[in-house]
Amino acid sequence: MGKSGFIAIAGRPNAGKSTLLNRVLRAKVSIVTPKAQTTRERVLGILTDEARGQIVFVDTPGIHRARPGGINAYMIHEARQALEDVSAVWYLVDPGSRLEHEEAALNLLSAARAPVFVLLNKADLVCGPRPVTVEAQVADAARARGINVVGPRNISAARGTGVEDLLGETWALLPEGPAHYPDPEQLSDRPTRFFVAEKIREQLLLQLGEELPYSCAVEIAKFDEEAEPPRIEAVIHVERDSQKGMVVGQGGRKIKAIGSAARREVEEFLGQHVFLGLRVSVLKDWSRDAAALRRLGYELPKERGRR
Ligand SMILES: Nc1nc2c(ncn2[C@@H]2O[C@H](COP(=O)(O)OP(=O)(O)OP(=O)(O)O)[C@@H](O)[C@H]2O)c(=O)[nH]1
Numbered sequence: 001m002g003k004s005g006f007i008a009i010a011g012r013p014n015a016g017k018s019t020l021l022n023r024v025l026r027a028k029v030s031i032v033t034p035k036a037q038t039t040r041e042r043v044l045g046i047l048t049d050e051a052r053g054q055i056v057f058v059d060t061p062g063i064h065r066a067r068p069g070g071i072n073a074y075m076i077h078e079a080r081q082a083l084e085d086v087s088a089v090w091y092l093v094d095p096g097s098r099l100e101h102e103e104a105a106l107n108l109l110s111a112a113r114a115p116v117f118v119l120l121n122k123a124d125l126v127c128g129p130r131p132v133t134v135e136a137q138v139a140d141a142a143r144a145r146g147i148n149v150v151g152p153r154n155i156s157a158a159r160g161t162g163v164e165d166l167l168g169e170t171w172a173l174l175p176e177g178p179a180h181y182p183d184p185e186q187l188s189d190r191p192t193r194f195f196v197a198e199k200i201r202e203q204l205l206l207q208l209g210e211e212l213p214y215s216c217a218v219e220i221a222k223f224d225e226e227a228e229p230p231r232i233e234a235v236i237h238v239e240r241d242s243q244k245g246m247v248v249g250q251g252g253r254k255i256k257a258i259g260s261a262a263r264r265e266v267e268e269f270l271g272q273h274v275f276l277g278l279r280v281s282v283l284k285d286w287s288r289d290a291a292a293l294r295r296l297g298y299e300l301p302k303e304r305g306r307r
């Protein structure tokens with residue numbers, strides 16, 4: 001029997017968590033953009049190594065302060081849930097961060113019983129000696145809270161520096177156990193339609209102005225796998241009428257560009273051609289509305305059962 005365990009990848013928004021997940025899996029499982037709060041839900045990444053065993057990584061939304069209710073509270077809930085019952089946590093810190101910015105993350109991590117690797121990511125951006133290092137401060141603060149800290153270690157998720165060593169150290173502390181996902185080809189727990197919606201959201205984040213992507217949610221309305229090529233119809237929900245035109249763009253140019261870029265990503269992911277149709281619709285104030293959030297799958301457990 002090989003080794004087996006869950007590892008949560010946590011940290012503030014934009015620290016490079018999803019980049020690191022994709023790096024260790026050598027596949028684009030989680031979407032990555034330069035914008036903070038890209039990841040909205042937990043995404044599993046399954047690493048099966050014939051010789052060593054299986055690690056199930058849990059990519060999480062960035063930890064930040066969120067008001068109760070609404071999409072941001074859901075994101076924090078997802079991050080918190082991911083920390084339960086894991087064998088270790090990879091806690092990513094951006095070199096530009098400061099100790100006070102890490103408060104919310106440290107608070108959440110205080111509940112983790114497993115070892116927490118403090119990882120300075122984007123080490124490729126650090127040049128020259130630094131008198132005080134945020135990762136050392138964070139590691140000290142975490143120890144002071146009773147967290148079982150490993151590190152700090154320097155890595156670059158984008159370049160891969162330090163990642164093999166980190167993996168080696170992580171395998172070493174995992175217990176023996178059976179693989180949770182027996183199919184060695186399986187990379188994630190999510191259905192294809194989730195990844196399609198995410199590729200569309202990735203393009204919305206990349207191609208729309210600052211705040212607008214945060215008002216967008218993607219729903220797959222139809223996915224006909226029998227059609228040739230497979231036919232996918234997706235709806236981009238915005239919160240207000242005025243946002244609709246901004247997503248569509250002049251003469252439909254914006255939505256066309258978003259659609260063709262997303263289609264290329266989907267085709268690369270699935271390894272086949274697809275038809276991708278996009279339409280924009282208003283789901284009023286969805287990011288703050290419990291019923292709308294539920295419909296979109298952004299549902300807090302305490303709201304379940306109130307259907
Ligand atoms: N230079 C450099 N950039 C990186 C590195 N890792 C990630 N990035 C960049 O940092 C940005 C954010 O990366 P993500 O992987 O989306 O970050 P995240 O922590 O998943 O962000 P959220 O999902 O918003 O919480 C992207 O532009 C990445 O290309 C790194 O090691 N070096």
Ligand SMILES: [Mg+2]
Nearest residue numbers: 017018038039
């Ligand atoms: Mg992410």
